[in-house]
Amino acid sequence: MSMAQVIQDAWNIQAKWLVVLRPLSCLYKIGFNLNKTLYQKGFKKSYTAPVPVMVIGNITVGGSGKTPLLIHLVEYLTQKHVRVGVISRGYGGKGPFPCYVDTQATAETVGDEPALIVQSTGVPMAVGPNRQQSIELLLSKHDLDLIICDDGLQHWALNRQIEWIVLDNNRGLGNQKLLPEGYLREPVDRLKTGTVIEHAAHPQSELHMHLAPAQPYLLNRTEYQTFDPNLPYYAVVGIGFPQRFYHTLESLEIQQFQCHEFPDHHDYEIEDLDFEDHYPIITTEKDAVKIMALLKQNPEYNRDIWVVPVEAVLSPACYQVLKQQLLEQGISIS
Known part of the structure; x- marks a missing residue:
């Protein structure tokens, strides 16, 4: 078993021995905050796309249900005649990047999640570690009203107008520690700065979703x-x-x-x-x-x-919030 799997298993049971990784978590926090500050102060440049960008991500490592949510939103927005495109890091893909993803693209080249997204929806999509290059590639091929960024919540090099943070209550926040002591990419108070979509069978908030198997x-x-x-x-x-x-x-x-x-x-x-x-x-x-x-x-x-197969099922409040957020960006849907 790999060390990554050992740590993953320890996160899932909140093993007490994870405390030995706290010094590394402190280093992670320092590096993360420094990088974020450099972008906020303008020492590092952020890219603003010519069309609105919506980021769908999470503050945890591992699955939260964001990919089925993204697929559902693409289908919903397409039905509403919104011209939407998607970008992604293309994790696991070998490139070369930026890479345009079509229905013939393989997971080996573009990553498993981008391949699934395009095979499921046919949405225009580009992948690569440089999100600006991916957006420019998309816009060179398509006239788009909105770009959805798959993951990338912590990618400060890309400015965004809308943020949806998927919080999986089945898994929770574990020991609420940052990597690698816990599985948080960002502190818990990050949930106060975006639109939190609760993924739960028995939700506590109006903005929630669940996955329905087919x-x-x-x-x-x-x-x-x-x-x-x-x-x-x-x-x-x-x-x-x-x-x-x-x-x-x-x-x-x-x-x-x-x-x-x-x-x-x-x-x-x-x-x-x-x-x-x-x-x-x-x-x-x-x-x-x-x-x-x-x-x-x-x-x-x-x-x-x-x-x-699974499909994301959203609460009515999610659609109301989405419509309002898009309207603020000049995109009107009925």
Whole structure:
């Protein structure tokens, strides 16, 4: 097991030994605050795009549900005739950057989440560590009303007009410590400066969302098969908070599944999908993007792989706030 996975597991159970990492957290805090101050004081330059920018991010490391939220917002805004584009760091992708993402782009090149976003929505998208270059690439190809930045909440080099911070109450804030003692990227009081969208089954605020699973589908079969929740499955998952996926499986009344966890954005090898028997695999859409590319390289692989799609469901107040925030930027939707 890698050290990153060891620390991830320790965060999830709030292990007491994490206190030995406090000196590193202090260094992280000093460096983070210094970098932020340099941008705020103008010693480092921030880029202001010619169209409004909306950042969707979180203050924690690991999954919070922001990708399904982004996909839903892209679909919603497109239906409202808002010309929207998306940029992302392209974490896990090898580039070269900036890279325009189309429906043929692979996770190996652009990252798993950008590949999923474009395959799900067809939205214009560009990825790369330099967000300005990504925006300029997008605008050279499309006339856009709004750009959504996937993650990038802590990317001070990019000015933004709207910030949505996804707070996953299922996972919480852990020990509320900064990296690496805890899994916070920023102090808790950062939640006071953006629009907080509570991700919870039993929310406490008006601005909330949850993920609703849809019927699982087969990734590697052309013929129709009915999904059977009574079978035993291998739950293969490489996301930031795999426990959420296990809860989803339980909500689908899948009682028998063996967990096989990998680090977030894991680069799968065919050996990761080999087991001694022939029971099927079940996984997330984010993982499926990488697994599908792997299956194309290994056409002899014949184990059934089921994928569980999820959709973000937002409270009515989220749409009201979004409409008001966009109106303030000169974008009117009915």
